[in-house]
Structure formats: structure tokens, C-alpha cells
Amino acid sequence: xxxxxxxxxxxxxxxxxxxxxxxxxxxxxxxxxxxxxxxxxxxxxxxxxxxxxxxxxxxxxxxxxxxxxxxxxxxxxxxxxxxxxxxxxxxxxxxxxxxxxxxxxxxxxxxxxxxxxxxxxxxxxxxxxxxxxxxxxxxxxxxxxxxxxxxxxxxxxxxxxxxxxxxxxxxxxxxxxxxxxxxxxxxxxxxxxxxxxxxxxxxx
Numbered sequence: 319x320x321x322x323x324x325x326x327x328x329x330x331x332x333x334x335x336x337x338x339x340x341x342x343x344x345x346x347x348x349x350x351x352x353x354x355x356x357x358x359x360x361x362x363x364x365x366x367x368x369x370x371x372x373x374x375x376x377x378x379x380x381x382x383x384x385x386x387x388x389x390x391x392x393x394x395x396x397x398x399x400x401x402x403x404x405x406x407x408x409x410x411x412x413x414x415x416x417x418x419x420x421x422x423x424x425x426x427x428x429x430x431x432x433x434x435x436x437x438x439x440x441x442x443x444x445x446x447x448x449x450x451x452x453x454x455x456x457x458x459x460x461x462x463x464x465x466x467x468x469x470x471x472x473x474x475x476x477x478x479x480x481x482x483x484x485x486x487x488x489x490x491x492x493x494x495x496x497x498x499x500x501x502x503x504x505x506x507x508x509x510x511x512x513x514x515x516x517x518x519x520x521x522x
Contacts, residue, residue: 328358330409334349341383344368344444348448350439364409364410365411367414367424368414378415380393427455428460433456
């Protein structure tokens with residue numbers, strides 16, 4: 319019998335779950351990203367939303383709390399306002415520490431993308447509210463299969479492809495790789511069933 323080794327990141331996610339359950343200041347918490355969809359690997363980040371009781375929010379010390387997971391080499395707030403940890407084991411983590419009253423804001427995500435089942439994300443829910451919000455966003459996400467939407471995605475893809483090709487031709491390789499992220503993004507968003515492709519492009 320072959321037993322698969324647990325990834326370091328999975329051990330750290332389990333540690334976060336336990337820490338949340340043991341910390342009465344935390345009302346709810348969930349994880350997101352590749353490990354919730356079964357795509358996490360040895361080089362994947364770990365990402366969390368942690369909701370705090372309003373009475374303790376300002377006194378809470380994020381860096382100290384994160385340091386309980388594993389030794390931290392660096393903890394800072396990145397350019398998007400997200401707490402970011404670089405652990406000594408070279409795992410990267412993102413931590414959003416929010417007031418519990420702000421839980422409902424995640425419902426807006428339903429208009430942006432699909433999300434996995436609730437049980438893949440939920441770490442802690444003391445009131446039942448977070449479960450309901452996660453259940454609301456769980457599923458396939460918005461319908462991107464209309465002719466207009468597919469057309470927009472492909473127009474943007476072609477635009478970024480030409481931009482990237484010109485940047486690469488100028489010898490700006492690092493910038494060309496940055497542009498490639500946008501190409502990949504729109505190609506992924508525009509991946510549709512064959513019927514929708516034919517409706518937009520009238521391909522055979």
C-alpha cells in the first residue's frame with residue numbers, strides 16, 4: 319500500500335484551522351485558492367480570510383498570530399492591502415484579517431468567478447453566518463457564454479498578444495512575461511463549449 323505524503327502547505331492549513339478553533343477572538347475563517355480546488359502543489363501559496371470580533375479587532379496582532387503557524391521570515395502588507403507572510407520554509411501565505419461584520423462582502427465575488435464547495439473552504443464558523451455566505455458564492459460562477467462576452471474576451475486576448483509580441487521584439491523579456499499573464503487570463507475566461515464558440519466565430 320502506497321501512502322501519499324502530506325504536503326507542507328496542507329499541514330500549515332490544518333494548523334491554521336486548529337489555531338482558529340482555539341482562538342475565541344475569531345468568529346469565522348475560510349481558505350481559498352488552489353488547495354480548495356484540488357490543484358495545490360509543492361509550490362502553491364496558502365490563502366485565508368479570518369474574521370474577528372469587533373471588540374478585539376484593533377488590538378489584534380496579525381504578525382504574532384501568523385507566527386504560530388510556522389517560523390516567519392517576513393510579514394508585511396502588500397500593494398493590495400493584504401497581509402503577506404513569507405515563512406522560513408519558503409511557503410508564501412496571504413492573510414486577510416477582517417471584522418466579522420464584513421463577512422457579507424464576499425457575496426459580491428459571485429459576479430467574478432466560480433467557487434468550490436463550502437466544505438473545501440470553511441475552517442471555522444461560530445455563528446453559521448459565514449457558511450451561508452460561502453454557500454451563496456459556491457458554484458460555477460457567472461455565465462460567460464454569451465456571444466458578446468466571448469467576443470470581448472477574445473478581443474482582449476488578441477490585444478494583449480499583439481502588445482506582448484511587440485514588447486518581446488523590443489527585447490523587454492521581463493515585461494513580455496508580465497503581459498503573458500493577461501493573455502493566459504483571457505484565454506482561460508474564454509474557454510467555452512463548442513456550441514458557444516461556433517455561435518461567436520461561426521467556425522465549422
